[in-house]
Amino acid sequence: MASDNPVSDEDFSAMMAAVGPFEADPHLAVAVSGGGDSMALCLLADAWARARGGKVSALTVDHGLRPESAVEAAMTGRWLGSRGIDHHILCRQGPKPLSGIQEAAREARYDLMCAWAGEAGVLHLLVAHTVEDQAETFLLRLERGSGIDGLSAMAAVRETPFVRLVRPLLGASRERLRDTLKVMDQDWIEDPANLDARYARTHLRAAVRALAGRGLNPERLAAIAKGMGHLRMTMEDAVSSLLAQCCAICPAGYAYVDGTVLARAAPEASLRALARILGCIGRKAYPPRREKLEFLHGLIIGGTFSSARTLAGCRILPPSGKSDKIVICREKRGAEIAFNPLKSISGVGFFLV
Structure with missing residues (x-):
């Protein structure tokens, strides 16, 4: 059934303009789990890039934490391949974490995708965080007693050593993205972890729904986080000015x-x-x-x-x-690396030996 409010190409172009600039003929890496949010992002980004002479490379990380993960990664690849989208499955190596499973998986996922992008010379990694994700992050950090930095939640653009981490969908809802997939006649995979009571995010989703019932919807929570982000940027400008006056490296x-x-x-x-x-x-x-x-x-x-x-x-x-x-x-400490007289090494990031 068609939706009254899918994300159109024009809508997505405006979202991308807000997180630009991008080079001519852009090559974008997109994190795709096969879920509704990331599938919608990938298809929208593919249309956006093709219209500008560029391309998308979809990256799916198989953590091997569930028996069906390899099957889901392959299915995602078939869906994207049928649309002519380049797809890569990145497999996590090493022992499975015994605790902090979601945190360890998130860290491994970003490490693998950023490393791939760096090796491929891709400047931008798009991830499909939504307005609900932003609201959940804000509540999680509020619960932990975070200050301005934490309550700013997720930035729309974050620079990393390898790529720009880009979140163009922070203003879009999960429902709207699924409506978009329905219009595109595209299936998606529901992640069972979203219903697993062992994870904090599951409880936060319930909290967000409860607050929405009292008029404090995800959009309002995300707007508070955005305001905190503006406040943080103002503070950082003041700090930079102060450093220029008080510090010499x-x-x-x-x-x-x-x-x-x-x-x-x-x-x-x-x-x-x-x-x-x-x-x-x-x-x-x-x-x-x-x-x-x-x-x-x-x-x-x-x-x-x-x-x-x-x-x-x-x-x-x-x-x-x-x-x-x-x-x-x-602080004076033992050398963190072995010296080799035939090689140059970096000394604490400031000088070469």
Whole structure:
């Protein structure tokens, strides 16, 4: 039965314009599980790319966690092949996780797809997160007590070392995407994990439905997350400006920090600036625990920082002698890699040996 509200090619073009720009003749990788959301994304992206002289490569990850996963991956490939869409099945290797199954699967999935895209020279990886996914992510992070960063939920575009991770469907509902597939006469696979009570996402879906019944629908929750994202971007701009005033990174891999400039800045911007410096020097992907960061920050801006500290893989030294600058260097540890006199190696990401 035809739907009154499928995603049209014009609708999808507007969604893609919001997450651009894209090169001429774009080659897009699309994560496709065979479910309704990802199948709709793949078919819409294929039409969009073909209209611009480009192509789509669909990537299906077989985790091997369920007996039927290989059959489902092959079925997805047949569906896409019948439409002339390039399809690749990526198989996860290694032992199956005993706990944190969904988290481990998600990490493995992105690792495999990003690696494929990097090797293939594909710049964009599209994933089919919807407005309901955004609402669920917001509630999950609210439950965990997240701040602005976490409550921003998922960004429409995120840069990774290999590709741009692109989510063009954050404003579309699951129902609308399934309506789109019905118009296209395309089947899809229902993931049994979506009904598995062992997983947090299953309970969150129920919570989202309950809230929608009280007028707080997924669109409103996603709008709150979007507002948090704008607030986070404004804060990040302030942090970048502050770093330009208070911090100097030396080629040898350490930083000079003016604590008096940090002390004059807005507290949250000052705290985030310190976290970013520590992450840069310590080469950490995530900031230290908030309470530890706040303690160090309090010593610095309070003028009571008088002895060396360590945090986030860094050694933080107070001003000494005639210098009024704090020094942040990498904490002394054993070499993480073996030296080979016949090869060049990168030293903590700052210099070559």
